[in-house]
Amino acid sequence: MHARNFVPKFARIYVPLVHDGNIYYGMPRSPIDLTLYENFDEPLWLEHESFADVRVDIVAMKLPVSLPKEMHVNGHDSHDLVNFVGDDVFIVGYPFKNYVGSMPPIWKRGSFASDPGLPVDDRPMFLIDAASRPGMSGSPIFRHKLGPATDKQWNVHAANIVTTQFIGVYSGHLQSDYNEVTLGFGWSGDLVDEILATPHRPTRQ
Numbered sequence: 001m002h003a004r005n006f007v008p009k010f011a012r013i014y015v016p017l018v019h020d021g022n023i024y025y026g027m028p029r030s031p032i033d034l035t036l037y038e039n040f041d042e043p044l045w046l047e048h049e050s051f052a053d054v055r056v057d058i059v060a061m062k063l064p065v066s067l068p069k070e071m072h073v074n075g076h077d078s079h080d081l082v083n084f085v086g087d088d089v090f091i092v093g094y095p096f097k098n099y100v101g102s103m104p105p106i107w108k109r110g111s112f113a114s115d116p117g118l119p120v121d122d123r124p125m126f127l128i129d130a131a132s133r134p135g136m137s138g139s140p141i142f143r144h145k146l147g148p149a150t151d152k153q154w155n156v157h158a159a160n161i162v163t164t165q166f167i168g169v170y171s172g173h174l175q176s177d178y179n180e181v182t183l184g185f186g187w188s189g190d191l192v193d194e195i196l197a198t199p200h201r202p203t204r205q
Contacts, residue, residue: 010035014103015067029103034061046199048191054123057171058187060195081143081165082152083116091132091170091184093139107144108132113183116167124188125171131182132173141168141186 014029038044048056091108110130114120120127128141142164149163150156157163168186 008036011061013063015065016102018067025104026102032063032065034063041203043202045202046195047202048195049198049200051200051202056124056187056191058169058191058195060192060199080152081145081163082150082154083112083143083167085112085115087112087116087143088145089128089130089167089186090142090144091128091130091136091139091186092142093136093170095133095135105139108136110184120185124191125185126168126188127174128170128184128186129182130184132170132184136170137172139170140166141170141189143167 010033013032013034015032016029017024017027034044036044045059045061047059048054050056089110089112091110092105093108094103095106095108108130110128110132112126113129114127116126119125145160145163145165147160147162148156148158149160166189168189169192170184170186172184174183174185
């Protein structure tokens with residue numbers, strides 16, 4: 001919903017220049033407008049089949065362009081890292097309006113503030129201790145491990161220089177009466193695959 005109570009008709013995204021299969025991140029990005037509604041009561045996005053029960057705050061939309069696999073953050077072949085409370089995570093987004101030139105995102109560091117293997121309020125989410133800013137909602141969350149990494153089968157990959165894994169989608173700051181509480185929450189990245197596996201088109205009725 002728009003801040004002035006208007007219902008937006010489209011969402012604008014920016015993609016890097018792609019030519020002959022090569023990605024040119026240093027070049028200005030191209031804007032693409034995604035139409036949000038086929039008709040007033042027929043949204044074009046896909047949502048989780050359990051949205052009505054747990055209010056999963058993630059949707060999926062088909063892009064009108066084909067992008068290289070390198071840009072599919074949940075499609076990378078990476079080790080499924082074992083995660084603990086206190087491990088570093090990074091929220092990659094746009095807390096500032098840096099929408100010019102190559103538009104590099106900001107990597108905001110945080111850490112797991114709840115056990116990443118346990119749900120929060122019976123929902124598939126986890127808490128993050130991070131001083132996030134408005135404009136970062138919807139940002140991907142990554143584990144970014146330097147050096148040897150341990151996967152969930154307890155295999156140690158000693159030769160790894162860096163291991164990056166998509167783990168979730170940032171949803172927003174936890175509302176609290178205490179302004180100094182810097183807790184946010186992220187939805188599990190597995191929900192993205194679940195939405196695509198069992199797509200559900202919502203209605204506004």
